[in-house]
Each structure stands twice: as C-alpha cells, then as structure tokens.
Amino acid sequence: MKETIQADWIKSEAFNLENCCNDNPLNILGPHFVNGQWITRVWMPEADEVNIIFKDKTYKTTTLNHKWLFEVTLPEDPKNNYQINVLRGGVSHSQQDPWAYREEWMGELDRHLFAEGNHHHIWKKMGAHIHEEINQKGVMFCIWAPNAKSISIIGDINSWDGRHHPMQKRLGGIWELFMPIMKEGDAYKYEIRTQEGHIYEKADPYGFFHEIRPQNGSIVSKLNDFDWEDSSWITNRDSSSQINKPISVYEMHLGSWMHDSIENKYIEKNGQIRSSVPAADLKPGTRFLTYPELTEKLIPYVKERGFTHIELMPISEHPFDGSWGYQVTGWYAPTSRYGTPNEFKEFINRCHAEGIGVILDWVPGHFPKDKHGLAFFDGCHLYEHGDPRIGEHKEWGTLIFNYSRNEVRNFLVANLIYWFEEFHIDGIRVDAVASMLYRDYLRPEGEWIPNENGGNENLEAVKFLQQANHVLFQHFPGALSIAEESTTWPMVTEPTNVGGLGFNLKWNMGWMHDMLDYFEIDPWFRQFHQNSVTFSITYNYTENFMLALSHDEVVHGKSHLLHKMPGDDWKKFANTRALLTYMWTHPGKKTIFMGMEFGQRQEWNVWDDLQWELLEFEPHKGIRNLVDDLNKLYKNEPSLWKNDFDPYGFQWIDCDDTSNSVISFMRRENESNEWLVVVANFTPNFHGSYKIGVPLEGFYKEIFNSDGSKYGGSNKGNMGGKETLKYNIHNYENALEIVLPPLSVCIFKHQLKQ
Numbered sequence: 219m220k221e222t223i224q225a226d227w228i229k230s231e232a233f234n235l236e237n238c239c240n241d242n243p244l245n246i247l248g249p250h251f252v253n254g255q256w257i258t259r260v261w262m263p264e265a266d267e268v269n270i271i272f273k274d275k276t277y278k279t280t281t282l283n284h285k286w287l288f289e290v291t292l293p294e295d296p297k298n299n300y301q302i303n304v305l306r307g308g309v310s311h312s313q314q315d316p317w318a319y320r321e322e323w324m325g326e327l328d329r330h331l332f333a334e335g336n337h338h339h340i341w342k343k344m345g346a347h348i349h350e351e352i353n354q355k356g357v358m359f360c361i362w363a364p365n366a367k368s369i370s371i372i373g374d375i376n377s378w379d380g381r382h383h384p385m386q387k388r389l390g391g392i393w394e395l396f397m398p399i400m401k402e403g404d405a406y407k408y409e410i411r412t413q414e415g416h417i418y419e420k421a422d423p424y425g426f427f428h429e430i431r432p433q434n435g436s437i438v439s440k441l442n443d444f445d446w447e448d449s450s451w452i453t454n455r456d457s458s459s460q461i462n463k464p465i466s467v468y469e470m471h472l473g474s475w476m477h478d479s480i481e482n483k484y485i486e487k488n489g490q491i492r493s494s495v496p497a498a499d500l501k502p503g504t505r506f507l508t509y510p511e512l513t514e515k516l517i518p519y520v521k522e523r524g525f526t527h528i529e530l531m532p533i534s535e536h537p538f539d540g541s542w543g544y545q546v547t548g549w550y551a552p553t554s555r556y557g558t559p560n561e562f563k564e565f566i567n568r569c570h571a572e573g574i575g576v577i578l579d580w581v582p583g584h585f586p587k588d589k590h591g592l593a594f595f596d597g598c599h600l601y602e603h604g605d606p607r608i609g610e611h612k613e614w615g616t617l618i619f620n621y622s623r624n625e626v627r628n629f630l631v632a633n634l635i636y637w638f639e640e641f642h643i644d645g646i647r648v649d650a651v652a653s654m655l656y657r658d659y660l661r662p663e664g665e666w667i668p669n670e671n672g673g674n675e676n677l678e679a680v681k682f683l684q685q686a687n688h689v690l691f692q693h694f695p696g697a698l699s700i701a702e703e704s705t706t707w708p709m710v711t712e713p714t715n716v717g718g719l720g721f722n723l724k725w726n727m728g729w730m731h732d733m734l735d736y737f738e739i740d741p742w743f744r745q746f747h748q749n750s751v752t753f754s755i756t757y758n759y760t761e762n763f764m765l766a767l768s769h770d771e772v773v774h775g776k777s778h779l780l781h782k783m784p785g786d787d788w789k790k791f792a793n794t795r796a797l798l799t800y801m802w803t804h805p806g807k808k809t810i811f812m813g814m815e816f817g818q819r820q821e822w823n824v825w826d827d828l829q830w831e832l833l834e835f836e837p838h839k840g841i842r843n844l845v846d847d848l849n850k851l852y853k854n855e856p857s858l859w860k861n862d863f864d865p866y867g868f869q870w871i872d873c874d875d876t877s878n879s880v881i882s883f884m885r886r887e888n889e890s891n892e893w894l895v896v897v898a899n900f901t902p903n904f905h906g907s908y909k910i911g912v913p914l915e916g917f918y919k920e921i922f923n924s925d926g927s928k929y930g931g932s933n934k935g936n937m938g939g940k941e942t943l944k945y946n947i948h949n950y951e952n953a954l955e956i957v958l959p960p961l962s963v964c965i966f967k968h969q970l971k972q
Contacts (some may be wrong), residue, residue, distance in 0.1 A: 224252075224282060228259075232284035238380050238411045239368050241387040246287075247317035249296050256295050258577070260288045260302055260315060263381045263429075267305040267833040270750040271312065272296050274289055276303070298352050314398035319351050320386060323358050329390045330875040335624030338689055339639075340632040341550055345424030345480055346438045348402055354396035357438050359406075361422070362625060363596035364391025366410045367937065373406035374420065374436070375399055380409035380417070403437040407590070412597025420591045421547060422630065423601075428535045428548045434590040441640065444563045448570035449775075450623060451898030455575075455644060456696035461722050461762055464859040465807035466849050467577060468525040468815070469768055472512060472533060472556055473543060475812055477504040477827045501885025504827075509561035513568050520574055523815055523842075527575040527698075529647060533562070534581070542769070543579065544649060545586035545616060549633050552641070559641075566642050575644035577698060578637060582630045582686070583654045584616040592821055593617055601626055607667045611653065613660050621678035631686050645698025646690075648721070652704045654679040659742050666912055687720025698723060700764060726763040727807055734771060737797050740784050741879065741901040741961070748876040751800075751900070755868065758805050762863050764808040765801050772822045780817040780841075789902060791837045792816065792931065792961035795844050795924040796900060799963035802848040803885060803896045805862045810845075817841040840930025847929075851922055851965070855896045860887040871895070871910050872948050878903065880958065882910045893964040894921075897958060904934065905958035917941050918954055918966040925959035939966065954965070958965070 237245035249258045260279065268288035270277040279288035293298075304311055324332075324343050331337035349358040358369055369385045375397070376382035385393040385408075400406070410418045421428060425436030477799050507515065520528055533556075535548025543553070552562040556622040568574050585601070587593045592601040600619040603609025609618045620626050637643045653659045658666040658674045669677050687699050701710050702723040712718025721877035736750040772778045783793035794817060802808060812818075813828045817838045820829060832838040854857050861867025871882040879900040886893040894920060897910060912918065925931030935958050945953035958964065 224426075227854070228283040228287070232261075232287040234368075234379060235287065235384060236263070236284070237414075238384065238409070238417075239386055241366075241368050241393075243384045244317055244320055244386050248315060248320065249292070249318065251295070254294045256549050258290055258296060258300070258315075260293055261317070261382075261384075261394055262286055262302070262304055262306075262457065263289055263379065265304050265306045269303040269906075271301040271303055272299065280761075280921050282835045284596075298354060308389050314354055314356070315885040316383060316395060316397050319354070319396040319398070321351070321396045322347075323360050324388060324390075324398070325391050327826070329388075329392065331455075331630055332625060333390055335628040335631070335685075337628055338632055338635050340628055341424050341636050341640075345422055345426060346406065346436065346437065346761070349396070354398050355401075356402075358394070358396050358405070359385065359408075360392060360394050361385070361408055362391055362412060363393060363408075363600070364835050365413065365598040366393070366525040366596040366601065367413050367415075368411045369393045370409040370411075371395055371397060371400075371406055372409045372932075373400070373404055375404060377405075378407075380411070380684075392666055402438050402440055404438045405429055405433075406438065407435050410596055410747045414597060415451075416597060418594070418597070419590060420595060423471045423592060424550050424593070425535075425548055427550050428551050430554045431539075433539050434537060434547070436551075437554075439559060440550075445561050446563070446567060446568075446642060448567055450924045451570040452642060453578040454696075455695055459722070460645075460696055460698055461807070461863070462860060464526055464853045465723075465764070466524065466802075466852055467518050467527045467766075467809040468526050468812065469531070469766075469809050470516075470812040471531045471769065471822075472826060473506050473539065473822050474827055475512075475516065476485075476507060476509055476823070476830065478511070479503060479505070482888045487535060494702065494825050506555055510556035512556065514566045517565075517568050517572055517574065520968065521572045524846055524853065525574065526849075526853070527577050527644065528569060529577040529645075530579065531560075532579045532581055532649075536549050537586070537590075541586070542825060544599055545584075545588075545593040547586060547588055549629070549714055550636055559754060565640055570642070572799075576642075577645035577647055577700070578643050578648040579649055580634065580637070581649045582619065582633075582682070583648075583650045584614060586616050587940075596882060605667065606631070606666055607661075608657065609770075610661065612665075613643075614765050617922070618654075619682075621676070621682040627682050627685060630682065631689050634686050634690055635693055638690070638697060644696075645700060647700040647702060651701045651710075652707070653685070654683065655703070655705070655707055656899075663885070670740055683719050684714040685949060691720070691722075697885065700725065703727075706970070708760075722762055723764045723807060724761045725766045726761075727766075728757070729765055729804070729806070730767060730771065731761070733797060733801075734782060737783050737793055738784065741789075742886065744879040744900050745876045748873070748881075751881060751898075752870075754804070755870070755957065758868070759863060759865055763805070764807040765804060766807055767801070767811060767814060768809065769811045769822060772818075774811070774821075776821070778821055779814045779822055780819055782908065785902075788838065789961065790849070792843065792902070792925070793933065794841060796898065796961050798841075798844060799924040800850060800896075800898050801898075802852055803844055803858060803894075803963065805868050807862065808852070815842055815845040837930045840928065844924060844929040847922065855885075855892075855894060855921075855967075856887045856890065857885040857892055860889065871912070871950075878905070880905075880908070884913075894970065895954070895961065895968070897956065897966075899958045899960065904960050904961040907955050908958040909945060909953050909955050910944060911946075911948055911950030912952050912968070914968055915942040915944075915952045919969055920964060921967045922965040923959065923962065924964070925962040931962065934962075936964070939969075
C-alpha cells in the first residue's frame with residue numbers, strides 16, 4: 219500500500235515537472251533517503267538513457283514512474299559527488315546534477331531586509347551569480363516572483379525549453395536554482411508560468427549584462443573582477459559636500475556623440491574583431507563607438523573643454539534606440555550596445571584619472587511594457603500598480619512603479635546604490651521627478667485617484683525618493699543627486715530629516731524657459747521683457763539650483779541653441795556667446811548638452827552624430843573657445859561658485875536699464891572677499907562709455923569679454939581694464955566707464971593694491 223501511494227506521488231510530481239507547474243522540484247529530485255535507501259532521481263526531458271557515475275562506478279537508472287524521471291539506488295549518500303551521463307539523440311555528455319545542491323542561497327536576514335525594503339545590497343543575492351557551491355563552480359540563480367506557479371531557467375544550455383530546469387520556490391516568493399552546467403557568457407531567461415497557466419519569458423530584472431537588441435536575453439556576467447585605480451578620487455569625493463565646488467556638466471548621449479565607419483572594425487585587446495552594432499536608423503555604413511573607443515576619444519575631448527563632469531543619458535539596458543535610454547528594461551546592466559560592463563567600468567576609471575566625474579541619468583519613474591521586462595512579471599501586477607489610474611503613463615505608453623510595495627522600493631533603492639558601488643559613478647540626475655510626485659500628472663479629470671488625504675500628491679513616491687536619497691548619502695556622502703523637477707514642489711533640495719526630498723541639486727527649469735524665451739525674441743523687444751532675465755534671482759535661494767540647457771530643448775522642432783537666436787549668423791553667434799557667458803556667471807551649477815559647445819546647427823537626432831564638420835569654420839571654433847575659457851575662468855574664480863546658494867554670493871548693481879537691455883551685478887565669495895563685476899548687453903547696440911557703480915575705487919581688470927576675436931566677436935573691449943572715477947551712480951561713489959560691445963557679457967575683477 220505504501221509503495222503504491224509513493225509511486226502515485228512520484229508520478230504526480232513528475233507530471234507536474236513535465237507540465238512546468240512544480241514549485242518544489244527538490245522534494246523529488248536529487249538524493250533522498252527513502253525506506254532505508256539512498257535513491258537519486260534525475261529529471262532529464264527527452265533523454266534516451268541516463269546513468270549515474272559515483273565513485274568511479276556507473277549505475278544504470280530506470281524510468282519506472284515517468285519516461286523522463288530517471289531513478290537509481292546508490293549504496294550511500296552521494297551528496298553532490300556524482301555525475302550524470304546523458305544519452306540524447308545519439309549524443310552523450312556528462313554533467314553535474316543541479317538538484318544535488320539543496321542549500322538556500324537567500325538567508326533569513328536577507329529575506330527579512332528585502333521584505334521590509336531595506337536590503338541595500340540585494341543585487342548580491344538576486345540575479346545570476348558565478349558561484350562555487352560545495353567545491354563545484356556554476357551559476358546561482360535567484361529571483362523574486364511570489365505569484366508564479368513555476369519558474370524555469372531557459373537558455374542555450376537547454377534549447378530554451380522550460381521543462382528542463384525548474385527552480386525551487388523558497389519563503390517570501392523567492393525562487394532559486396544552482397546550475398553547475400552554466401558559466402560566464404551563457405545567455406538565459408526565466409520562463410514564468412502563471413497561476414492561470416500563461417507562460418512569460420522574462421529577462422533577469424537583476425541581470426548584470428544583456429544581449430544586444432533586438433535579442434533581449436540576459437547574460438551570465440562576473441561582477442567583481444575589475445581592478446579599480448580611483449581610490450584617491452573616491453576618498454576625496456566623499457570627504458566633503460560637492461555642491462560647494464565648481465560643477466560644469468557636459469550632458470551627452472553615448473550613441474549619437476560620434477559614430478565610426480562600419481568598415482573600421484573595433485579590435486579587442488585579444489585580437490578578436492568585435493561585431494558592429496548599427497542602429498536601425500543610423501546613417502548607412504556607420505556604427506556606434508564602443509566603450510573603449512569612447513574612452514580614447516570622448517574623455518580627452520571633455521577634459522580639453524574643461525568640464526568637471528560628464529552626464530550620460532540613460533545607459534541602463536533598453537530595447538529601443540529611439541527612447542534615448544529612458545525606457546529601461548535592464549536596471550542593473552550598462553547597455554551592451556557599446557560593450558561589456560567591465561569596459562564601461564574602465565571608461566569611468568579613466569574619467570576619474572583625468573579629473574572628470576560621471577553622472578548617470580536614472581529613471582525610477584516608469585518602465586516600458588516590453589514583454590521581456592517587468593510588466594506583469596509573474597502573471598500579476600508585481601512591479602506596477604494594478605489600477606491604470608495610478609500605474610500607467612498613457613501619454614508615454616509606460617507603467618509606473620508601485621512605490622507602496624517594499625520589495626519594489628528595495629529593487630530601486632538598491633539599484634541606486636549598485637551604480638555607485640559597482641561602477642563608481644559620482645552622481646545621478648533623476649528624470650521626470652514631477653511625474654512621480656503628482657498623481658494627476660498629465661491626467662485629465664476622472665483619470666486619476668486622490669491620495670488618502672484627498673490630494674494629488676503621490677505620498678508613496680515621496681517616501682521612496684526620500685528613502686533613496688537618505689540611503690544614498692549614508693553610503694556616499696560626496697554624491698550628487700540632481701532632480702529634474704519642473705514644478706514648485708517645496709524643499710526638493712532640503713534634507714529628508716526636515717521633510718525635504720533629499721536631493722542636493724535641482725534643475726532650474728524656470729530660468730531655462732525664461733532665458734530661451736528671452737533670447738528667441740528680437741533684441742529690440744527685449745526691453746519689454748527684462749523681467750525674464752532678472753526674475754530667477756528672486757527665487758534663487760529657495761533651492762540649490764543647477765542651470766541646465768539640456769537635450770529636451772534641442773529636439774522636436776525646437777531647434778538647436780544657435781538657431782533659436784534671431785537675426786543673421788553674426789547675431790546668432792553673438793547671442794549664443796552672450797547667453798552662455800551669462801549662464802556661467804549666474805548663480806547655480808552648469809549643464810549644457812553636447813553640440814552646444816561649438817554651435818551645432820541641426821536639431822539633435824539620436825540616430826545621427828554631431829556636426830563635427832562645423833569646426834572647420836571660425837565662428838564655430840569661436841563658440842568652442844568661449845566654452846573652454848568659460849570653464850577655465852569658472853574653476854579659477856571661486857566667486858562664481860563658492861556661494862552659489864547664499865545671498866552673499868550675488869548682488870545686483872543695476873537691473874533696471876530696460877531701455878538698453880543691460881544688466882550688471884557682482885559675484886562674491888566670503889572667504890577671500892574677492893568679487894567680480896559682470897555687465898551684460900543683450901542688444902546689438904554698441905556703448906562706448908557705459909557707466910556702472912562699483913563699491914571700491916581702483917583698477918578693474920577685464921578678465922573676460924564674450925565679444926573677443928578669439929570667440930568670433932568684433933573684439934571691442936576695454937584695453938585690459940578700467941580705473942574707477944568718482945561718479946555717484948547706482949548708490950556707489952565710484953564708477954567704471956566701460957566699453958560695452960554688442961550682444962556681449964564682460965567680466966571685471968577688482969585688483970587689490972600690492
């Protein structure tokens with residue numbers, strides 16, 4: 219009777235294995251002590267014959283209960299010290315048995331921290347890890363999918379057939395399987411069977427490397443085999459806050475900065491030729507640069523320009539080039555379009571060696587609906603809200619994370635720490651923060667749900683952002699956390715312990731819109747819009763602001779920066795020089811998008827590269843020279859950055875000369891008491907003797923003039939500087955009588971007497 223019950227149970231379990239609905243394969247597979255005997259069962263679909271090799275002896279198996287369930291009695295507990303010899307289709311091979319390894323990978327503390335949303339290093343457990351289990355090398359797989367009926371590892375190792383390698387369900391909705399037959403470089407996915415019997419093939423949410431699109435599988439990759447050489451950089455960075463230092467950022471998209479001919483193959487260090495990675499709509503005959511090629515070309519270019527940081531538009535794996543990277547499917551992997559994770563690490567390593575920080579665009583606000591991604595991951599709304607009034611951005615065609623679920627917040631917070639810890643990045647810019655903060659963002663009435671208090675604030679997203687920033691600065695006190703937040707939400711850059719969101723910088727979207735609107739109008743009409751230039755100072759100290767002219771302002775019919783300007787070419791270039799110089803002298807950190815530094819004419823196109831040929835022409839060289847010198851001046855003059863967020867750092871001299879569209883102000887810093895005088899003329903009118911008041915008498919050296927011939931200007935200036943004269947103006951007893959070139963910004967520095 220017992221034997222009959224046992225046989226029926228085994229057949230039932232085997233039936234479930236065959237139909238991919240067994241969540242406890244270790245209950246039947248591997249070595250088991252049954253009725254005083256050690257019985258080993260092996261699951262091997264479509265095998266013709268299976269033998270067990272144990273202590274140099276071959277044991278023939280039988281298939282008494284199912285054609286694919288091979289069983290044998292061994293003289294003692296074999297543990298994992300046996301091999302399986304498989305004959306299938308006339309071909310035989312030997313391998314280890316995955317179900318001989320029974321130890322749990324995710325410990326009780328790991329599960330507890332993950333369940334409460336506080337496992338800040340969860341990627342060290344989740345995903346695919348090259349691992350040695352009981353003296354056997356292989357890959358440990360671990361995934362969270364609490365609603366799945368069964369999950370299998372699929373890949374080339376089993377012809378992508380989910381019947382072969384079912385995973386073991388553990389507590390907390392965790393699934394595990396150690397695969398001794400897999401290694402680094404193997405492609406894989408999770409085949410997830412839902413409670414309703416539907417089958418989804420999902421890439422690994424915690425995968426460290428993914429296939430090049432259009433393929434979308436994950437690839438087993440080592441995580442800790444890179445030798446970093448930037449310890450002094452990291453130590454110096456984290457020893458103090460970065461926001462009281464000069465920050466000048468070159469925002470860029472790796473795939474459209476520069477391309478190479480598809481004929482010029484990239485040759486790896488081992489001599490192998492790497493396959494080209496063209497985009498579907500790339501110029502015929504061109505290809506992306508690899509991470510190593512970008513290391514050799516981009517880093518020297520950015521260093522020569524004088525930028526302190528590179529900001530990379532999202533490089534996390536994404537399936538569609540046209541999303542610019544903002545529709546992420548591989549959160550823990552740099553995109554394979556340009557190379558391997560270690561090659562990207564070397565890119566950052568070299569940036570640090572050259573004194574350049576690296577900022578990544580981070581997109582925790584939404585994710586795409588691609589079938590291999592997070593959407594409906596285990597047959598339920600796991601990562602996203604189930605109600606589309608909370609869980610979907612219809613205009614973007616994307617889903618919104620369920621920030622109220624601890625494990626989802628953990629996935630994102632740990633991802634933030636992952637990029638800093640594993641890739642040594644220096645900062646993040648969080649995209650579309652406003653879309654996270656407001657439940658009614660881009661939603662008509664009736665298509666959103668108020669919060670528990672009846673308001674439109676997304677309280678769960680607020681909690682998530684506060685947690686993310688709090689944890690980030692706990693681990694990396696020298697990090698930059700920059701919010702792209704376009705509303706008047708208060709305390710974005712205040713610490714979380716006083717109720718702020720915890721960022722340390724916020725893009726000043728108001729300044730950007732005001733300035734672009736101002737510069738796009740004919741200079742004669744600017745006299746009626748002086749407020750556009752001056753208004754930003756009235757709220758400058760409400761947040762820690764970064765001035766940004768970003769990629770969003772040079773696409774979708776908006777024109778590139780140069781061609782936003784009115785007038786002929788001379789006026790376009792002069793206006794561009796004036797705007798950039800005013801930007802560098804206005805309080806706040808700086809960001810410009812690639813191409814602005816030399817006057818790109820065409821709108822940015824993600825499938826094209828920049829118009830490098832324009833640098834054959836002097837006006838474009840002039841813009842580049844201007845940006846180079848602005849960055850040098852900026853870093854050398856603490857008055858331009860040390861007191862950015864302190865009212866002491868800025869003082870108007872005159873902001874009321876509307877008829878001439880001229881403004882003048884001082885930038886100061888409180889340690890050396892040095893200060894600069896900035897005078898901007900936003901019309902094409904030349905002023906040969908323009909007077910401004912200054913606080914001290916003496917000589918004021920002209921240290922910068924955007925109209926210089928080096929920059930493509932008319933070279934009208936002040937012969938190196940001006941002595942003050944006694945003249946009461948602007949509430950000062952001393953004045954400078956200066957030459958003010960057309961469409962220009964001039965900077966003067968008071969020279970202390972020796």
